[in-house]
Amino acid sequence: MWMLRGFSTFSGASGLTLNKSKSDIFFNGVPAGTISNILQVSGFHHGVLPFKYFGVPISSKKLTKLEGMKLIDKILARIRGWGARHLSYSGRLVLVQNYLWGGDADYKRAPNVNWVSCCLPKEEGGLGLKDAKVWNRALIGKYAWWLATKKDHLWVRWVSHVYMKGIEWSDYTAPSDSSWTWKKITHTLQAFKHAYVGNKWLDSDIPYTPQSGYDWLRTKHPKVNWRFLCWNSMNVPKTMFIFWAFMHRRLLTKDIMARMGFTADLTCDICANSNEDHAHLFYSCSYSVRCCSLLQQHLHITFSITDLVHWYSTSMLTGLQRRFIGACHVAMIYWIWMVRNEARVHSYVRRPEDVVNQILNDIHTRFLRLNLSVLHTKDLAWINSIHLT
Known part of the structure; x- marks a missing residue:
């Protein structure tokens, strides 16, 4: 009942309403009679573990390639739909690397211009596209800024208590038995420690942004004279x-x-x-x-x-x-x-x-x-x- 009251209060404050027909509730170690009563009062469905989101299994462990292929197939299906509309070259800039050149998500020919060049800023001879891998690291870099400057942030306090246990974030290495997600985050944090002087991003009082992190991570090239x-x-x-x-x-x-x-x-x-x-x-x-x-x-x-x-x-x-x-x-x-x-x-x-x-x-x-x-x-x-x- 407390949970339902919490949902009701949230709906009243935000205007967002819970769709019970699309909501599941999961139980562990709860008697069958109690489960039946909760389902009757709440109107939720009884969920069964493991469950899927967008066709991908939700798990605390790293997904296998096969499990992730369902999400990739959904993305490729959308890309093929774009291809059927005969987009121009300039329109294809919103698509993935091979599709930019081939017009087909499964196209195997090497692109005319390498992807690194495409992802350069226009002033450096590129198309101004973002390198997804570098951009992902720049987004994770926000955690480094929180750890360096936001000691009272709830996430920082939780991470410091559960994982770091008094170790400075710039000196911390994830244990071998940590989750793959935490290992990926801490690996990226190690790259960002070189951008901090003390706890200041790029030795300034300017706050960190993903764009500034992206610019710091990527390789710079000379400006082209035809830009x-x-x-x-x-x-x-x-x-x-x-x-x-x-x-x-x-x-x-x-x-x-x-x-x-x-x-x-x-x-x-x-x-x-x-x-x-x-x-x-x-x-x-x-x-x-x-x-x-x-x-x-x-x-x-x-x-x-x-x-x-x-x-x-x-x-x-x-x-x-x-x-x-x-x-x-x-x-x-x-x-x-x-x-x-x-x-x-x-x-x-x-x-x-x-x-x-x-x-x-x-x-x-x-x-x-x-x-x-x-x-x-x-x-x-x-x-x-x-x-x-």
């Missing part, structure tokens, strides 16, 4: 993604496909004058050269596409003009790749003039969505000088 060109607000996700793969030289041009055993024909499907590789397709193919020339005539600039990143970093034009021109060239890389795929699959090549007109109109439309009232007259005059058809 502002790729993640320009005038770009759209599909052009950003293709340009990102382009900068990593991991688009599946025919030379790469040949090394993977997918094709023996290396001839460029657009110009048919040379073998297709990254340098030819985007820099020296007559079609690409023509697209770049037409685009730059409209934009009143001249530079080699191989110098795009350097030009973007050093140009003396205004920030908006550089963003507009950069977005046009990022879109051009995307469209060259699309035209290449159309030529390969359908033996059809769009006119360079049509591609350039499509690029300029798309970027100009995005430009018009900006707050024109705060734009400098110099930028407006420059935009109006671009001939659109």
